[in-house]
Amino acid sequence: MDVSHPMPATSHPPHTLVACLAVPGFVVALARRDNPSLLRRPVVVGGSPEEHARVTACSREAAEAGVTIGTTLRRALALCPKAVFLPLQESYAAAEATRILDLLHLYSPAVEPIAPGHAHFDIRGLAKLAGMDDETYLHDLHGSVALSSGLPVQLAAAETVFAAHAAAMTRTSGGETRPVLVPPGQARAFLSVLPVEALPLSPEMHQRLRLFGVETLGQVAALPFAALQAQFGHEGARAWELATGHDDTAIVPVRDELRIEANVELPAPTASSEPLVAATRGLLQRALAEPALRGQSVRRMDWRLGLENGEQLSRRFVFRDPTTDALRMLFLARQRIERLQLPAAAVEIGLTLSGLCSEYGHQSNLWPIGPRRQRELQEAIDQLNTREGAPQVFRIVEVQPWSRIPERQLALVAFGP
Amino acid sequence: MVTDPRTAAGARGLRTLNEPVPAAVEASPEGSPRAMLWRGAYRRVTTIHDRWRIDDEWWRDEISRRYFAVELEGGRRVTLYHDLVADAWYAQPYAGPEESRQLTKKRRAG
Known part of the structure; x- marks a missing residue:
């Protein structure tokens, strides 16, 4: 029995256009960009095989x-003795990923980071605004990101996130790096x-299919929705929706x-x-009256002074507690x-007032522990970290408890949720 | 491009604990500590509470240490080790394998 899916044939307005940009194997691609001798050589990231x-x-x-990801480094060495083992430079990779995101923000107002070197973003109507068609716009975007990052960038656009993602990950792989427009x-x-x-x-679901x-x-789309749902449950229903272009x-x-x-x-x-204090008072009153600050407190104030000789002088004030006073x-x-x-x-x-956070009462608590106490503790730690510009409170974690x-x-890691 | 696992803190935002610090130790001919330079003055070792040895990683950068949990005159307890590879003495804020195991158990229990 063929039971039709209750979903309407098209659930998206026709003008929706979503792009997916991905740098496959981002961390390895970064290492190869910085050291071209690693090209075509097996590379394993995570540390040295002895670790x-x-x-x-x-x-x-x-x-x-x-x-595979998750293999122990020793096993990786046994599987691939010719591999070059590299340390994971998380902060470097994060900084490079942020650079790509900053560039995408120039092209789109709505960018969603998925993973380092991988983002989805809305580009509906942007090509027209730039006086181009969608394909030219994608080429321009692709060239810009590839040139500035020096990385092999894969880019695709489609009406739905899944279609754009699938297009970027499959059609552009295998050496073909031109952007794809579905x-x-x-x-x-x-x-x-x-x-x-x-x-x-x-992977189990892929195998079962x-x-x-x-x-x-x-073939998935050709199957009846009810049959897939009955056989595979929620995953089957999701597979049918995606395969039929609904997302x-x-x-x-x-x-x-x-x-x-x-x-x-x-x-x-x-x-x-005296005039500087008076002007600061006026500025504070004006800034604190901003509607965006309603119900919020401020952790930090950056104060600037422009001088007649063109120099600028600035001071930063980090308050002991968030305030709007x-x-x-x-x-x-x-x-x-x-x-x-x-x-x-x-x-x-x-x-400039920044570090906005919710207002928080400080009356004493009947119960010494609990989520509220935890929030207060976290709030105090955040304030301390903001004040010093680096983590100040740490917790002890076991790194190699088996080591002699x-x-x-x-080791100590920064305290946080 | 292979990291040295003994590099100081920093990797993945971790700061290591119990880092050894070089110590000036006067030892007996058989290798036991007799006195230690503590805050500018040599303090005599009054008691050796425990001693143990760690030999590890002989297949790459060998580690061979002889540990002593000692008490200095004045009552301060210090853990010292003699690095047998480099022939140098270090102090380490570390209670010893048994105490460390108990602390780990307590930490895991809650």
């Missing part, structure tokens, strides 16, 4: 030798030739940190502290302003 650690990334050559209304046809492994399901003789998404996944863009800025030009150049903020600022010895008269003054070498057994 009690696991593989965090590996090149295709190493994967062909049987190395034309509107053709997602189902495009997906139909892809193997079932393109579906974001468990193949055992049933279902090898492509076209309601929305882009969840990252939110920039909210900052409140206020600037004012002084009516006359001055080098004395203008008098308290001014009290702290006044002490520093009065001690200033300006090399030239000030002509402009500005401030005392300094390898325990």
Whole structure:
């Protein structure tokens, strides 16, 4: 019995266009960019083979030798003795991934980072705004990211997130790096030739589909929805939806940190502290009245002074507790302003309020432990970290508890949720 | 491009604990500590509470240490080890394998 799926034929407006940008094997690609002698050589990332650690990334050559993510480094060495073992440089990879995201933010207002070197973003209507067609826009974007990052970038766009993702991961692989545009209304046809492994399901599910003789998404889409759901449950229903081009996944863009800025030009150049304090008071009142600050407290204030000779002088105030009390903020600022010895008269003054967080009461608690106490503790730690600019509170973790070498057994990591 | 696992803290945001620090130790001919330079003055070792030995990783960068849990005059307890490979003495904020095992058990219990 063929039971039709209750979903309407098209669940997306026709103009929706989502792009997927991915750098396959991002960490390995970074290492190869920085050291071209690693090209075509098996590369394993995670540390040296003597370490009690696991593989965090590996090149295709190493994967062909049987190395997978999660394999112990010793096993990886046994499987692929010619591999070059590299340490995982997490902060470096994160910085490079952020650079790519910053570039994408120039092209799209809604960018969702998926993994380092992998992002989904909304590009609907942007090509028209730039006076181009979608294909030219994608080429331009692809060229820009590839050139500035120096990495092998794969890019595709389609009406749905899944179609764009599948296109970026499959059609552009194997040496072909040109961007792919899945034309509107053709997602189902495009997906139909892809193997079932393109579906974001468990490896067991892929295997089960193949055992049933279902090898492509076209074959999945041709099956009755009810039969797939009855056989495979939720995963089967999801597989059918994706294979037929239905995907309601929305882009969840990252939110920039909210900052409140206020600037004012002084009516006359001055080098004395009183007008500067008065102007700061006015700026604080103006900034704190911003609707975006309603119900929020401020951790940090950056205070700037523009001087007549073109120099700029700045001071940062990190409050002991988050606050919205203008008098308290001014009290702290006044002490520093009065001690200033300006090399030239000030002509402009500005401030930025940042580190916004929810307001929090400090009345005593009936119960000494519990989630509220935890929140207070976390709040205090966040404040301390913001104040010092680096983690200040740590917890002890076991690193190699089995090691006989005392300094390898325990370590400190930054305290956090 | 292979990391040295003994490099100081930093990798993956970790800071190692119990790092050994070089110590000036006067030893007896048989190798037991007699006195230690502590805050600018040599303090006599009054008691050796425990001693043990660690030999490991002989297949690459050999580690061979002879540990002593000692008490200095004045009552301070210190763990010292003699690095038999480099012939150098170190102090290490480490209670010893047995105490360490008990601490780990306590930590895991809650």
